[in-house]
Amino acid sequence: MNTETLTNPSLPKEKPVGKTGVLIVNLGTPDSPSVPDVRKYLREFLMDERVIDIPYLNRWLLINLIIAPFRAPKSAKIYRELWTPEGSPLKIYGESVEKKLQKVLGDDFVVKLAMRYQSPSIENGLNELRKLCLSEIIVVPFFPQYASASTGSVYKKVMEVVKDWEVLPEIKFINRFLDHPKFVEGFVNLGKKYMAQREYDHFVFSYHGIPERQITKGDVANYCQFGTCCDTLNEKNQHCYRAQCYETTRLFVKGMGIPEGKYTVAFQSRLGKTPWIKPYTDELIPELAKKGVKSVLAFSPAFVADCLETTIEVGEEYKEIFEKEGGEHWQLVESLNDSDIWIEALEDMVRKA
Missing domain, CATH: 3.40.50.1400 (Rossmann fold)
Structure with missing residues (x-):
């Protein structure tokens, strides 16, 4: 490394040696609209202490004895209305965004989709990126406004996964983007x-x-x-x-x-x-x-x-x-989904990060 860049901040930074990983994270979705899969999703989602922030025992009893058993059949019925032949719309759009963002960012980046709850998991996404010897990882929670129960929960989960890594690349988070x-x-x-x-x-x-x-x-x-x-x-x-x-x-x-x-x-x-x-x-x-x-x-x-x-x-x-x-x-009014302007927003956020 040119040591002058360390003492003279006005000089441009050198390009990182390795690639940059980009982990895009949405909330999550059941693996299917079946009652068991919806119940599994609800349990993971609602047991998050940042989502229902009450003492653990009270939360466990509420979720496992009341909400999951009784709400899962009703929620499964609604999910069946939402489901498409290809699967959950949220996951379908996520996979499309992953591919489109990878294309516009190019070979210097590796884009991985993850869900805070269920699959593909944050843990699997980070472990895949870990194997690539990346110079840095940029985490983009898909929540325009910061909240402890959404963006904050993604931060917490990412840090839980990487805390035991022997080597940690630089990790950056997109905190919010409501005004992008x-x-x-x-x-x-x-x-x-x-x-x-x-x-x-x-x-x-x-x-x-x-x-x-x-x-x-x-x-x-x-x-x-x-x-x-x-x-x-x-x-x-x-x-x-x-x-x-x-x-x-x-x-x-x-x-x-x-x-x-x-x-x-x-x-x-x-x-x-x-x-x-x-x-x-x-x-x-x-x-x-x-x-x-x-x-x-x-x-x-x-x-x-x-x-x-x-x-x-x-x-x-x-x-x-x-x-x-x-x-x-x-x-x-529909969401941005996998529209070109959403990909442009993501590309700009990642490059500026």
Whole structure:
């Protein structure tokens, strides 16, 4: 190595000797829509202490004696609606992104797909990359907004796997990408596509919810009030999931030219009786219909690939609620999936990392 580069930071860094590994990580999906596979997935997912952050024994009893036995058959039925002949859409899109990203990055990179829960696992992906004697590994969790239960869980799992490696390459994480220009542009373009087809009375931005206590636990600055504190994203709330969701919405709204008063941020998929961040999407929808809103364009910007929470929950279940309350047209904006602009965003993030 040229020792001058160590003492003179203005000189360009030398190119790494080896290749760079890229581990792209999404949430996960059951191996099949069968009840045993869905139960297995639910157990792994919900036993994660960052997802359900209660004492281990209480969590074990809740998941293994109540949620997994009784929820798995219902969830399996929904997964069967979602499933395609090729398998789970989330995994199909992930495999497609893996191939496309590998192609655009070229031979200096090795791209591997992993799921936080189930297969292909983070452990297997990292061990495959380990064998290649890489100079560095870049981990890209597929979560636009940081949350302890999503991105934080990926960090934790990666470090659990590599902590005993004798030789550790440099490991970098993409913390969030809610404000990446290509990510924003991708959703804005999809929204404009539907807005060109018809006028919409209202726009709903539905994000996956988390318990309020997880926001409070991460609020080291004691800044959160679950209210106007999220009106801006600043140094005190930059890691707050709720604040990041509102910032994502502001960027989308600006890009699409949606006026104030015509859009709402809400949160879906809550579990249990403890308070989750509000407003709840399923409670918001009847209120909109009662106010005379007849047409809604709905976004689910916490996801980059269509899955049960987007296609079924937002696209079908919420549509049914809206129409039952008197609404006439509910349209889900699909996720970025394996679109060219999503690949461009990923390529840019990886190269800059």
